[in-house]
Amino acid sequence: MKRTATAVRSGAQRLRQFTESVIREQTRMAMEHKAINLAQGFPDFPCPPVLKKLANDALAADWNQYSITWGLPGLRQAIAEKAKRYNGIQADPHSEITVTCGSTEAMMCAFLGLVDPGSEVILFQPFYENYHPDSYLSGARPRYVSLRPPDWSFDETELRRAFGPKTSAIVITTPHNPTGKVFSRAELEVISKLCQKWNVRVFSDEIYEHILYDGARHISPASIPGLEDRTVTINSASKTYAVTGWRVGWAIAAKPLSDAMRKVHDFLTVCAATPLQVATQGALALPASYYRDLAKEYCERRDYLIAGLEDVGFRCFKSQGAYYVMAEAGKFLNKKLKDDTALARHLVSNVGVAAVPGSSFYQQSGKNARNDLLRFCFCKKEETLKEAIGRLKKRMAVAP
Numbered sequence: 418m419k420r421t422a423t424a425v426r427s428g429a430q431r432l433r434q435f436t437e438s439v440i441r442e443q444t445r446m447a448m449e450h451k452a453i454n455l456a457q458g459f460p461d462f463p464c465p466p467v468l469k470k471l472a473n474d475a476l477a478a479d480w481n482q483y484s485i486t487w488g489l490p491g492l493r494q495a496i497a498e499k500a501k502r503y504n505g506i507q508a509d510p511h512s513e514i515t516v517t518c519g520s521t522e523a524m525m526c527a528f529l530g531l532v533d534p535g536s537e538v539i540l541f542q543p544f545y546e547n548y549h550p551d552s553y554l555s556g557a558r559p560r561y562v563s564l565r566p567p568d569w570s571f572d573e574t575e576l577r578r579a580f581g582p583k584t585s586a587i588v589i590t591t592p593h594n595p596t597g598k599v600f601s602r603a604e605l606e607v608i609s610k611l612c613q614k615w616n617v618r619v620f621s622d623e624i625y626e627h628i629l630y631d632g633a634r635h636i637s638p639a640s641i642p643g644l645e646d647r648t649v650t651i652n653s654a655s656k657t658y659a660v661t662g663w664r665v666g667w668a669i670a671a672k673p674l675s676d677a678m679r680k681v682h683d684f685l686t687v688c689a690a691t692p693l694q695v696a697t698q699g700a701l702a703l704p705a706s707y708y709r710d711l712a713k714e715y716c717e718r719r720d721y722l723i724a725g726l727e728d729v730g731f732r733c734f735k736s737q738g739a740y741y742v743m744a745e746a747g748k749f750l751n752k753k754l755k756d757d758t759a760l761a762r763h764l765v766s767n768v769g770v771a772a773v774p775g776s777s778f779y780q781q782s783g784k785n786a787r788n789d790l791l792r793f794c795f796c797k798k799e800e801t802l803k804e805a806i807g808r809l810k811k812r813m814a815v816a817p
């Protein structure tokens with residue numbers, strides 16, 4: 418059937434404040450130009466063989482139907498034990514843990530279930546791009562607090578000013594995407610005081626909790642006095658076990674918060690993929706050595722990528738955690754390549770390497786917005802990183 422030219426009413430109003438994901442757009446461009454994708458953060462190496470076996474076994478054992486909406490009881494039990502052991506969080510697996518389709522859904526459930534239209538949500542900037550649409554889809558207005566390089570610390574006064582009677586929640590990502598910052602106990606205590614004063618909830622994205630460098634320690638906001646009952650702790654199998662396509666995530670929160678989030682999850686997705694929930698339960702039983710090796714291997718990749726990028730002429734901020742590096746690209750900006758977006762486009766189409774323009778992590782019109790940064794991810798095989806650096810070295814020297 419032929420489409421008519423008549424204007425049909427399309428996109429809802431609530432979509433107007435944000436664009437499609439720049440990260441995923443870069444992935445599509447990388448595929449189109451056969452570029453190496455150092456944009457979207459997903460590994461190009463296989464997940465641990467034991468996970469493949471767990472998933473295969475789950476399918477062979479006929480785990481093919483919906484799970485209980487809140488997640489398989491065995492998986493919730495395993496998450497509760499891990500939260501107690503690693504995060505210092507006590508949670509009742511029956512009423513305080515909800516398994517979701519990735520941490521992306523968990524965060525959306527937190528926003529839609531707990532944030533009222535007309536309220537405000539505090540985001541540290543640069544922010545992971547999802548939180549912006551999450552805020553607008555829930556009808557809230559984001560308030561931004563800057564993380565300032567080189568250490569990406571925040572100014573206490575600026576943070577204090579962002580809180581007010583309309584504040585509903587603050588989003589914390591630790592280790593942080595895109596900067597690699599790991600929030601310290603002292604910083605979390607400052608946040609806790611303000612959250613108690615203004616009765617604000619914390620939405621804590623901790624998906625990189627095991628990817629830590631140079632002795633950095635992961636501290637879960639929910640383990641800080643004053644935040645236990647007001648924090649939604651979000652995590653997933655994606656980054657820890659190199660299975661970003663499995664879409665198995667979870668949210669841990671006190672019962673009143675979990676009840677609200679479960680109402681959204683129930684109608685949004687019903688449940689995460691059942692056989693992969695079974696496999697994730699098995700993954701949570703991996704020994705401590707798995708996590709030690711994970712951090713060590715990512716640390717080597719970080720050092721390799723940073724050294725290569727600096728050789729090319731980028732100035733890198735050394736990440737303390739997660740698998741990204743923010744790089745200053747001012748040296749490459751000129752009349753033709755005016756900003757990070759133009760440079761990222763040039764990189765993907767002419768150099769053969771995809772990165773994310775830093776501006777997609779900033780409020781567009783904000784006074785602290787930067788347009789001279791690129792985010793590169795290093796969750797890739799050594800040979801992939803080598804090839805990327807090789808292309809950058811060879812082709813960045815040539816004027817566009």
Ligand code: GLN
Nearest residue numbers: 440441456457458459594
């Ligand atoms: N978290 C990853 C990143 O920041 C993947 C983003 C996504 O597409 N969900 O690149």
